[in-house]
Amino acid sequence: MRPKRIKMVKDDEVKYEEELAVLKTALEDKNEEIEAMEEKAANDRKKQEDKIKCLKLLKEKLEVEADNDKTEINNLKRKLREQVKGKTIVDQLKEKIECPVCFEIPQTVPVPVCPNGHFVCNECKADACPTCRVGMGEGKSLLAVTVMENIGHRCKIVDCEEFFPLDKIEEHVKVCGHRIVSCPSSKC
Numbered sequence: 001m002r003p004k005r006i007k008m009v010k011d012d013e014v015k016y017e018e019e020l021a022v023l024k025t026a027l028e029d030k031n032e033e034i035e036a037m038e039e040k041a042a043n044d045r046k047k048q049e050d051k052i053k054c055l056k057l058l059k060e061k062l063e064v065e066a067d068n069d070k071t072e073i074n075n076l077k078r079k080l081r082e083q084v085k086g087k088t089i090v091d092q093l094k095e096k097i098e099c100p101v102c103f104e105i106p107q108t109v110p111v112p113v114c115p116n117g118h119f120v121c122n123e124c125k126a127d128a129c130p131t132c133r134v135g136m137g138e139g140k141s142l143l144a145v146t147v148m149e150n151i152g153h154r155c156k157i158v159d160c161e162e163f164f165p166l167d168k169i170e171e172h173v174k175v176c177g178h179r180i181v182s183c184p185s186s187k188c
Contacts, residue, residue, distance in 0.1 A: 090151055099124050110140035
């Protein structure tokens, strides 16, 4: 009975070894699958990290651009306020040197001024100030001349809406497209 039993034990051993070999092969296959999955997961993780880095860089770039845009907008707002403020000052200066009789800004110098500081153009100057009725005298305003030289003057020709510096206005009037000209035809 012993040899039979030895044979059974040997047969069982062979079976176990075969099963063990199959299990080892299956285990190796599973380990390879796990390694492949881990490698894929590492690659996916690396790709995600790269995407996150790119998104962070893009976010930083957009934030810098947004800050630059905000700065530019604020600068433009400041310039616009300065221009509006500047126009207001220019308008106020024009109002102050405007002749109270003809409501035009004087375009010839010197600009007569009464003892109280009221301006009048040379064409409208009379013996008394039209604003306060004090005698005009021979006063001249250097300040009015300086303002006149630094503001735009509207063309005197009807329908012309253009503005020019004081030293260019007379040149423009000579060639203004709205000026009245004599007809060159002798039959007119």
